[in-house]
Amino acid sequence: MCEILEIDHLVVERAGHVVLDDVSFVLHKGDVAAIIGPNGGGKTSFLMSILGLLQPKSGSIRVFGEEPAAARSRVGYVPQVHTFDFSYPMTVREMVLTGRLGHVPGLVKRYRESDYAAAANALAAMDMTGYESRPIAELSGGEQQRAVISRALAGCPELLILDEPTVYVDGPTGERLMTLLEDLRERMTVLMVTHDISAMSGHVNRVACLNRKLFTHDTDRITGDMVAAAYGCPVELITHGQVPHRVLARHDDSEGGER
Numbered sequence: 001m002c003e004i005l006e007i008d009h010l011v012v013e014r015a016g017h018v019v020l021d022d023v024s025f026v027l028h029k030g031d032v033a034a035i036i037g038p039n040g041g042g043k044t045s046f047l048m049s050i051l052g053l054l055q056p057k058s059g060s061i062r063v064f065g066e067e068p069a070a071a072r073s074r075v076g077y078v079p080q081v082h083t084f085d086f087s088y089p090m091t092v093r094e095m096v097l098t099g100r101l102g103h104v105p106g107l108v109k110r111y112r113e114s115d116y117a118a119a120a121n122a123l124a125a126m127d128m129t130g131y132e133s134r135p136i137a138e139l140s141g142g143e144q145q146r147a148v149i150s151r152a153l154a155g156c157p158e159l160l161i162l163d164e165p166t167v168y169v170d171g172p173t174g175e176r177l178m179t180l181l182e183d184l185r186e187r188m189t190v191l192m193v194t195h196d197i198s199a200m201s202g203h204v205n206r207v208a209c210l211n212r213k214l215f216t217h218d219t220d221r222i223t224g225d226m227v228a229a230a231y232g233c234p235v236e237l238i239t240h241g242q243v244p245h246r247v248l249a250r251h252d253d254s255e256g257g258e259r
């Protein structure tokens with residue numbers, strides 16, 4: 001049986017510069033994986049490569065054993081929430097149904113019972129049942145995020161890829177979102193890019209740190225060494241009660257500062 005995602009010695013260049021350097025990575029069915037790393041470390045380029053939008057200079061990517069473009073219909077993608085126009089006059093149901101468009105046959109798209117059922121299931125998975133008739137403009141930031149994830153889930157993906165799912169939500173909302181994403185593992189494999197180490201800690205079983213090169217860890221506990229390897233500066237992680245914090249040492253190594 002093939003793996004969900006197999007990346008083998010991948011090198012990707014953008015504008016003549018190597019942005020992914022000899023990256024190898026495997027995702028197994030049911031993994032909930034997070035890619036962390038500094039700005040410009042190559043996280044978006046990594047996702048674009050998996051989606052078939054950037055071509056490797058060398059190495060290979062197989063999604064469900066196929067070229068990324070060939071596997072696209074089995075992959076759900078949730079871009080950063082700011083890329084959506086929430087001022088558009090549309091209800092939550094209408095927005096989530098657009099996630100079915102690739103499944104509706106014919107040139108004149110007419111949703112069927114199965115499309116409405118898939119949209120309802122997707123909303124239920126994101127704890128959004130009851131929001132169907134609400135205008136998307138009136139949702140809170142956390143609700144908007146769950147609506148765009150529902151839209152991707154409506155396409156019934158086997159691999160769900162998310163770019164910064166908790167970037168515009170507060171700590172408790174991010175934590176709730178991560179719990180909902182973790183619950184999807186029975187049905188699909190989840191891969192996300194995030195800066196939010198606090199929210200994802202304890203909800204993922206794979207962590208990879210990307211800073212042009214990829215450092216992978218089969219663990220749901222993120223240590224300072226892992227993050228330091230990716231961010232290129234000393235990092236410690238501490239926990240107060242249930243809330244993990246990260247402490248980045250100053251670059252002159254004189255004194256740490258909590259964030």
Ligand SMILES: Nc1ncnc2c1ncn2[C@@H]1O[C@H](COP(=O)(O)OP(=O)(O)OP(=O)(O)O)[C@@H](O)[C@H]1O
Binds near residue numbers: 015019040043046
């Ligand atoms: N369209 C582009 N053309 C050329 N180079 C690009 C392009 N987009 C990104 N890059 C470069 O590729 C490298 C990786 O960028 P990328 O956006 O993948 O990183 P990232 O980890 O997603 O960053 P961030 O956390 O800031 O979103 C950076 O050096 C960036 O300048």
